[in-house]
Amino acid sequence: MTYQHQELAAGRWERLTFFEQMANIGSEVERSLNWRAKQQPSLAQRAFERALELLDLTLAGAATPARLRELARVREAMADYFAGRNQFASSDASWRRYFAPFTTAVRRDR
Template identity: 40%
Template sequence: MTTYHPDLANGRWFTMTLAAQLGNVGSEYERALRWKERGDDVRFEHAFARLLELLDLTIVDPRWKNHRLKELTRLREVICDELSNEVREFNDRNDLRNYFLYFGILARSERDRAADALVV
């Protein structure tokens, strides 16, 4: 299997917050959706593989071996189900987009707060 994010797989991923991890997973989810909707199977498959790689790295992160593990594994199941089926409810996509959007917003807020702390 191809490793799309070798620097992340070698440990950098495990230094990120959950919000940052899921924000990045959400970016790959959006890319996969875009390529699927445009009918570009090659780019869709690559984006989908990158998404699963990042999500799998999140799942094996030892910090989330608690109540979050069940949510993360269920998230993987829902994403695989949605992206592998031709017909899906539009609401499912919007729900997942919103789910990831909130993590992206939180990750940006955390990053901005950390940058502000360095300036002060």
């Protein structure tokens, strides 16, 4: 697999805290949502793929079964929303609400 985030895939990702990882994933999701709103499907797709890549890196390092379950569920719902039929009835707002606390936590800790 060719990683778009080569440096992160090479080991830097594992040194980030879980909150930093989730905030970075949230940034890519936000980019995808913004590109969709601007009617730029190819750019939205690329941002979605980067979000999945980062989520997969996070899944690979999941420390506990509970975290693994949550991340797998997030991945499933994200794929359903951005590339599927949206069976989970997600919305742009629901994705923003999910990732916002991670971004807030990271900003607060800096």
